[in-house]
Amino acid sequence: MLAKLADELPAGAYLYEPKWDGFRAIVFRGQDDVYLQSRDSRPLDRYFPELHDALLKRLPRNCVVDGEIVIATERGLDFDALQLRLHPAASRVQKLAKETPSSFIAFDILAVGARDLMNAPQAERRAALEKLLGDVKPPVYLTPITRDRDVAVDWLTRFEGAGLDGVIAKPESGAYLPGKRAMIKIKHARTAECVVAGFRYHKSGKDAVGSLLLGLYDDSGTLQHVGVTSSFTMAMRRKLVEELAPLRKNAMDDHPWREWAGAAAESSRMPGSQSRWSAGKDLSWEPLRIERVCEVKYDHMQGNRFRHAAIFLRWRPDKQPRDCRYDQLEVTTPYELERIFSSGSSGS
Structure with a gap:
């Protein structure tokens, strides 16, 4: 069920x-x-x-x-x-x-x-x-x-x-x-402003975007891959191909993830990495110049990444990529699992 x-x-x-x-x-x-x-x-x-x-x-x-x-x-x-x-x-x-x-x-x-x-x-x-x-x-x-x-x-x-x-x-x-x-x-639902550092094509072909690759800067100034957003209509997917096209020009020259391009998928931190859940899917990705920021909705973090795919809300042209940092995220207080089993466990 x-x-x-x-x-x-x-x-x-x-x-x-x-x-x-x-x-x-x-x-x-x-x-x-x-x-x-x-x-x-x-x-x-x-x-x-x-x-x-x-x-x-x-x-x-x-x-x-x-x-x-x-x-x-x-x-x-x-x-x-x-x-x-x-x-x-x-x-x-x-x-x-x-x-x-x-x-x-x-x-x-x-x-x-x-x-x-x-x-x-x-x-x-x-x-x-x-x-x-x-x-x-x-x-x-x-x-x-x-x-x-x-x-x-x-x-x-x-x-x-x-x-x-x-x-x-x-x-x-x-x-x-x-x-x-x-x-x-x-x-749980929260929002975050993320760098759009790349994208993957949709499974239907190169006339549509499948997902946007999201990044946040850590305390050392490194752009970390934090997840993807893929909640688009088919019309929006096709529009994104055109909208993002100018950002593809010379995108790899100074891209913070350039060493991952074409690399073997050994690390889950890589945007193009395979996992036991990807079942051989094509996870190759296209880099974009680090210029765009979008706002997404997410449920919670797992380590330094979004646990599930985030939901695209809107573009944020008023935000600079360098302002998209981890410290914007709400931090939850740890809670002992043992205490959960004493909370309303008999149908109170």
Whole structure:
């Protein structure tokens, strides 16, 4: 079951939960084994061997549980550490499992024993989940919930420092609907003014821009690649090709990222780098002279980069590229993950 994005938390008969920033997973606990599956039905067991054993030990037999795989550190949730687990070498996975062990946070139940709960109301499923996992021990957790909208609004602010992605609102009377956006998610939203240092062509061809490459200056005056913005209509994509054309002339001569042009994709800091999520996509990029500034909306930072693609808002011709610095960004206070599980965990 999926969620649709909203600008604010809905009021009414909802269960509110923290939105965890990890890998969505469904756990099938049978009589003698456990199977861990991703949202797109891919097996995850081999990437999280320590979690496989913990789930086998801590979950009751014959149940199907929906939740999130996360890696918690002293700085909060670490999505980069999760991505590193998707490695073909079992020895590497085993090493990382010891160094950065994962956890599973349960937030819904689809079946228990011989009973199919998918058509049961959300409130009934939550009660069954609490009964099943009320005394569960780490690294398996039961997500907190609240029925109090004011508490959920407070979570939206307080929990961000732990790396949480926002808040989810689930209708109390709603059934579990696979593939349907039957939940509501509210994410953090902020704006930033960024340098437009390059672009990638759209997959349709070189008559349209796919995304703009964004940069911010750090304290040493180095322009760092912080992410992309790609929320354009097709008409806008074609217009951008013409609009940006003058900025391509001699763009590489003094470009701060010139050493990355044509380089092997070894670093995630490179604008053209491949990742385990890019699935062989053409990520080559076209440099632009460092002259343009745009304002974007983003949800939160992961390290020094935007966690997700930013949303283009407008050009800022009144801003100089050198003024686009990290110090414009709001800094969130770290929050201990352990304290989250004591906040409204029984549906207060």
